[in-house]
Amino acid sequence: MSGFDLDSQVRDFVRRTENFNEGLGPDAPLPEVRAAYDRMCAGFALAHPPGLRARDGVLHARNPERTLRVRSFATPDAIPGRVVLYFHGGGFxxxxxxxxxxxxxxxxAGAEVAVVALDYRLSPEHRYPDALDDAxxxxxDLLDSHQAVILAGDSAGATLAVALCLRLRRLGKPMPWAQVLIYPMLHPxxxxxxxxxxxxxxxxxxxxxxGYWRAYTGDEPxxxxxxxxxxxxxxxxTGLPPxxxxxxxIDPLAQDAHDYAAALEASGVAVILHPGHGLVHGYLRGRATSERIAEAFSALVSAVRGFAHSGHI
Incomplete structure (x- = not known):
């Protein structure tokens, strides 16, 4: 962490995260990597907000022979007709x-909108474009039953969200209501x-x-x-959603976010960029222990709420 301007709370978040990977070398077997990641996620998990209902289910993707596992989250006051489709991070x-x-x-709970998280297929067992096909x-499926779908995701999930927008544009399909992206990986x-x-x-x-690229594509970078x-x-x-x-x-992917925001603006797409000063990749998990991360998460919730309830940034 030397050489980077991290406040004490973000430093503590980084140390705590790194502790879950202690003993894992660069060539650790994938099952061990996944197990350590799962332990880390569980270590930062918070209790669900009061009144929130979470339910596991499947989407049939307009094909009864193919199902996609999802988990939906909603409070009783969630705005009807709109949903956030969330793609998780994790390097694919x-x-x-x-x-x-x-x-x-x-x-x-914070944005007062239903969220549906997708369990897309992972690499290297499933290479590109399998995860994008699932997205x-x-x-x-969700567009069949909702007036509008907001795409959201972090890291690899944010990459999927943008890639899906481009695929939908190429195919002439209806665009999402909006795109909400957290530290995406986008550069060629x-x-x-x-x-x-x-x-x-x-x-x-x-x-x-x-390494993530090799796993996702099966090719050398x-x-x-x-x-x-x-x-x-x-x-x-042009034509992509706001x-x-x-x-x-403090992330090697920081420039990707800045470049994409600039490219959207140049294409006439409404966009707001949150630079995340003093924040590191994966910061969402630290929202309960860092004031700076909590402020960033609050801005994220506000952006989603704004899209869901008014359609404007």
Missing amino acids: IVGGLDSHDSICADLA EAAYD DVERAVGGPKADAPLLPAASLA EPTTDPELAPLALDDF AAVFAAD
Whole structure:
């Protein structure tokens, strides 16, 4: 953490997170990596807000032979007809319904809107575009029963949200109501931050991004021209829905968030960028122990509430 301007509470959050990975080397078996991630998520999980109902279920994606596991969260006063479809982070290789359970619960209660979290297929067992196919299928299913669907996600999940917007535009399908993105990975050169000033940022060193890329694509890292894999391979985002983009300033992916927000603005799309000063990748979990993270999470909830209840940023 040396060389980065972290306040004491964020430093404590980083240390606590790193403790869950103690003893895991760079070549640790995937089951051990997933188990450590699950323990970390459970260690930061909060009790559900009073009155919130969480329910596991499936979406059939307009195909009775194919089901997608989801978990829905809602309070009795949730605005009708609108829903947040949430894609969890985890580098496409870890995470699921439990990993982001309390995050989605707090988001649903705070924004007063139903949230549906998707358990998309993980890599390397399922390569690109399987996770994106699941995201599209879940979106199609929810759009059948809701007036508007807001896409949201963190890290790899935010990547899926933007990629899905581009796929929907390519296919001529209805656009989401809005996109809410937390520290997304979007640039076509996954190694562009290596050697840069944030390459050794805590919790997500730039060198680790290549491993996620290999797991997700099955290929060695190299710049891609596929925008549904790396959305910033494009520079025209005309017609995409309004966005709220949340960066973490001390994160090798920080520039991705800034570049995407600028590209949206240049394409005439309404966007607000939250730079996340003094924050690290994965900060959502620390909202109960850090005032700075709590403020960022409050801004996230406000953005979702604004989209859900008024349609405006």
